[in-house]
Every structure is written in C-alpha cells, then in structure tokens.
Amino acid sequence: MTSSASPQAATSPIRVVVADDHPAVRSGLVALLDSAPDITVVAEAADGDAALIAARAHRPDVVLTDVRMPGATGIEITPRLRETGANVLVISGFDLDEYVLGALAAGADGYLVKTEDPQRILAAVRDVHRGDAVLSAAATRTVVGALRSRAGGEERSVAAGPPAGVAPSFTGREEDVLALVAQGLSNQQIASTLFVEVTTVKSHLSHALAKLGVDSRVQAALWWQQHRS
Missing domain, CATH: 3.40.50.2300 (Response regulator)
Structure with missing residues (x-):
C-alpha cells in the first residue's frame, strides 16, 4: 500500500x-x-x-x-x-x-x-x-462550558497562571501571538497572519508561557480566554 x-x-x-x-x-x-x-x-x-x-x-x-x-x-x-x-x-x-x-x-x-x-x-x-x-x-x-461557568461567577479552575490580580507584562507581539493561539490558530497560521517566521512565533510563545507560568499553549489559550476575551 x-x-x-x-x-x-x-x-x-x-x-x-x-x-x-x-x-x-x-x-x-x-x-x-x-x-x-x-x-x-x-x-x-x-x-x-x-x-x-x-x-x-x-x-x-x-x-x-x-x-x-x-x-x-x-x-x-x-x-x-x-x-x-x-x-x-x-x-x-x-x-x-x-x-x-x-x-x-x-x-x-x-x-x-x-x-x-x-x-x-x-x-x-x-x-x-x-x-x-x-x-x-x-x-x-467541556472547556467552553467551564469558561461560561467562570464567567457566570462560579469558581472553576480551568488553567494555571499568575495569582489573581497579577497581570503579566507582555510585549505587543506576545499579546498578538497569545490572542491568535486563543483563537485556535497553529504556529504556521499565526506566522502567516503576522507575516513573521514560525521560529519567531515559537520564541514569542515561549516567552509568554514563561511569564504566565504555564507549560502548554492550551493553558495559555485558556488563560487568555478567561482574562482577556
């Protein structure tokens, strides 16, 4: 075959x-x-x-x-x-x-x-x-339901991140990358959208993950949806 x-x-x-x-x-x-x-x-x-x-x-x-x-x-x-x-x-x-x-x-x-x-x-x-x-x-x-519950005032932890009330200081590009990650775009799609190389996207995302104190893009996307959407 x-x-x-x-x-x-x-x-x-x-x-x-x-x-x-x-x-x-x-x-x-x-x-x-x-x-x-x-x-x-x-x-x-x-x-x-x-x-x-x-x-x-x-x-x-x-x-x-x-x-x-x-x-x-x-x-x-x-x-x-x-x-x-x-x-x-x-x-x-x-x-x-x-x-x-x-x-x-x-x-x-x-x-x-x-x-x-x-x-x-x-x-x-x-x-x-x-x-x-x-x-x-x-x-x-499940994730959407959890986010809606949180938005409705019900405490339900979906993602890790900085302590409540602590806002990480992102660069403009890190903000752009996180917003697109939260929309479900892949690194290649983000690179095309921002007109940069995939390696550049990975670098910005890596820095943003470190600032958030999370390990994966899923956690970063959930944090963004909870705090910035």
Missing part, C-alpha cells in the same frame, strides 16, 4: 511512547502509529510509572497516554512527562469534565477520546509535535 508522505517524513520520524493499561487498546494504537511513515513508537507502557521510566529513557517527542491507569494516572504524570521534553497527548475512553480539565490544567497539549477517527489520532500526534493544541469536540465543549 502506498502512503502519501507528510512533511515530517523528510526528516526524522516523530518518536512516540504509548501508555495504556489495556493491552488490546495499546496494541491498536501502536499499530496505527507505526503504520504512518513519519511516526515511530519507541516504547510502550502499561501504567503511569512505566510511562515515566520509558519517557526518561527514550526522550520521545510525544507521549500518548491514557487518562486512567494503575498507579499514577495520565494526569498525574503529565507534568513529569513534560520535564523530559515530550509533548503530552492524553487519549481516553472518557470525556468527563474532571478528566478533560484536569489534563489541561496539568499541562497536556491535547485531549482526545478513543472513539476518534484513526486519521484524527495520527494528525493529533503531528499537531502536538509541532507545538499546536488538540482537543476533541467533546473536550472543547
């Missing part, structure tokens, strides 16, 4: 660790990812502790992790996975609010449900590897 090559195929493949405690599900995800010419699975894990060990040993580009596993959950290990330099894509059989919001607050770069189309899962791995955010339709509804 002939596959169309993606932009990543010309360079080194995206290295992925897959963590899921259900052998059949894990095998299915591994087979799906390995079927793509630009993605390779470097390790598998059946629980949170094993996922951390694999990430530290293999230094993958992306960790695809289930939200509920024996021992440490996907949400609990997300901050430590990010410390290895990996982007984190949470995939779950559940779209319950506490899982979605918990994963995003922990710094996950995306949240998908396992009923997603296989091609959507492959695209999501590529997107988070590029530094873009990925949310399933169900996860998006």
Whole structure:
C-alpha cells in the first residue's frame, strides 16, 4: 500500500511512547502509529510509572497516554512527562469534565477520546509535535462550558497562571501571538497572519508561557480566554 508522505517524513520520524493499561487498546494504537511513515513508537507502557521510566529513557517527542491507569494516572504524570521534553497527548475512553480539565490544567497539549477517527489520532500526534493544541469536540465543549461557568461567577479552575490580580507584562507581539493561539490558530497560521517566521512565533510563545507560568499553549489559550476575551 502506498502512503502519501507528510512533511515530517523528510526528516526524522516523530518518536512516540504509548501508555495504556489495556493491552488490546495499546496494541491498536501502536499499530496505527507505526503504520504512518513519519511516526515511530519507541516504547510502550502499561501504567503511569512505566510511562515515566520509558519517557526518561527514550526522550520521545510525544507521549500518548491514557487518562486512567494503575498507579499514577495520565494526569498525574503529565507534568513529569513534560520535564523530559515530550509533548503530552492524553487519549481516553472518557470525556468527563474532571478528566478533560484536569489534563489541561496539568499541562497536556491535547485531549482526545478513543472513539476518534484513526486519521484524527495520527494528525493529533503531528499537531502536538509541532507545538499546536488538540482537543476533541467533546473536550472543547467541556472547556467552553467551564469558561461560561467562570464567567457566570462560579469558581472553576480551568488553567494555571499568575495569582489573581497579577497581570503579566507582555510585549505587543506576545499579546498578538497569545490572542491568535486563543483563537485556535497553529504556529504556521499565526506566522502567516503576522507575516513573521514560525521560529519567531515559537520564541514569542515561549516567552509568554514563561511569564504566565504555564507549560502548554492550551493553558495559555485558556488563560487568555478567561482574562482577556
């Protein structure tokens, strides 16, 4: 079977660790990812502790992790996975609010449900590897609902950020980039909109994330929607 090559195929493949405690599900995800010419699975894990060990040993580009596993959950290990330099894509059989919001607050770069189309899962791995955010339709509804609850006066934490009342001092370009991130634009789309290089967008976004004290563009987008929209 002939596959169309993606932009990543010309360079080194995206290295992925897959963590899921259900052998059949894990095998299915591994087979799906390995079927793509630009993605390779470097390790598998059946629980949170094993996922951390694999990430530290293999230094993958992306960790695809289930939200509920024996021992440490996907949400609990997300901050430590990010410390290895990996982007984190949470995939779950559940779209319950506490899982979605918990994963995003922990710094996950995306949240998908396992009923997603296989091609959507492959695209999501590529997107988070590029530094873009990925949310399933169900996860998006959860986030929107949480933001509306907050706007209505109900306290509900959706994203990390500076202490209440503390406004970060952004440059004009950082403000521009954050506003476009909050609209769901990718780095490439932001670069085209602002007529700058993608590396410039990444630099501005990195500085803005540091000022916000958050780890992912999803958290930055949620902060912006809560405080600037």
